[in-house]
Amino acid sequence: MHSGSAPRTSAAAQAPAVRQRRKQQAWFLDFYGSAIGKKAVMAVTGIVLLGFVLVHMIGNLKLYYPDAERHLNEYGEWLRAFGEPALPHTGFLWIMRGALILSFVLHIHAAISLTLMNRQARPVKYQGGRSYAAADYAARTMRWSGIIVGFYVLFHLADLTWGNANPDFIRGEPYNNLYYSFERVPVAIVYIVANLLLGLHIYHGAWSLFQSLGLANPRFNHWRRAFAVGLAAVIVVGNVSFPIAVLSGAVDEPEHITDEARQLDGLPGAASLSELVPGVALHA
Numbered sequence: 001m002h003s004g005s006a007p008r009t010s011a012a013a014q015a016p017a018v019r020q021r022r023k024q025q026a027w028f029l030d031f032y033g034s035a036i037g038k039k040a041v042m043a044v045t046g047i048v049l050l051g052f053v054l055v056h057m058i059g060n061l062k063l064y065y066p067d068a069e070r071h072l073n074e075y076g077e078w079l080r081a082f083g084e085p086a087l088p089h090t091g092f093l094w095i096m097r098g099a100l101i102l103s104f105v106l107h108i109h110a111a112i113s114l115t116l117m118n119r120q121a122r123p124v125k126y127q128g129g130r131s132y133a134a135a136d137y138a139a140r141t142m143r144w145s146g147i148i149v150g151f152y153v154l155f156h157l158a159d160l161t162w163g164n165a166n167p168d169f170i171r172g173e174p175y176n177n178l179y180y181s182f183e184r185v186p187v188a189i190v191y192i193v194a195n196l197l198l199g200l201h202i203y204h205g206a207w208s209l210f211q212s213l214g215l216a217n218p219r220f221n222h223w224r225r226a227f228a229v230g231l232a233a234v235i236v237v238g239n240v241s242f243p244i245a246v247l248s249g250a251v252d253e254p255e256h257i258t259d260e261a262r263q264l265d266g267l268p269g270a271a272s273l274s275e276l277v278p279g280v281a282l283h284a
Helices: 029-031 035-064 068-081 089-123 142-160 174-181 185-212 217-245 261-265
Strands: none
Touching: 029 035, 035 068, 035 089, 035 174, 035 185, 035 217, 068 089, 068 174, 089 142, 142 174, 142 185, 174 185, 174 217, 185 217
16 A cells, blocks of 8 residues: 555546537528527518518508599509519519518427526526516517517418418409408407507507617617507508408498409409309499
């Protein structure tokens, strides 16, 4: 026994620790993996979605033009033919739809991911009373309003784009489809309620947009709030006015189907609207 000898150490203990190299991935995935990246993606996709909702509402204001049926149908055909001959017919619409779908998916994924990250960072909820000075009603209902609006978007597509939920749907006739959809009182009520929730979502999203982009200076809070309120109000008032106008009789019932609509649907020339849509009479 050697009392002065140093204690033996195992080979495993003497071996230096080997740090595993992090697998490299695309810069966007690295950026998106962080909370800052997710907030930035939410802001950018929010701008895309807000822009679409605003432009969509402005386009539908043709419902109030003189000879509104012709104007709205021609606007729909213009969108389908936009970009020709460089793009195929409806090519621009499909590009826009793809961008919107991607923005919608990323927006939802970023929102869910941020919520989970916040819960992991603070597993214990706040104790005691909570101050709602900063988190107003729109912020507290952001998650549920987003889910409800998401389901409504699917119904809206089935009703006015695909036609599955609209028995009077005629491809290429947006005026006809809009009119006979909002003539149904339950559909009009759902549309109005969904747009009120959409307004809350837009208000909070527009308010948070500047903060997500790093532009949240307290000196400009009153301008941020005015912008959020104004944008939400314009979109909600415009969208809610459409079903109210139809139910109140402020807009005329559809009178005819255009030749373009017949060609898009592959329909032969029809003498009246009732031949194409049973139960719907042709009004002069």
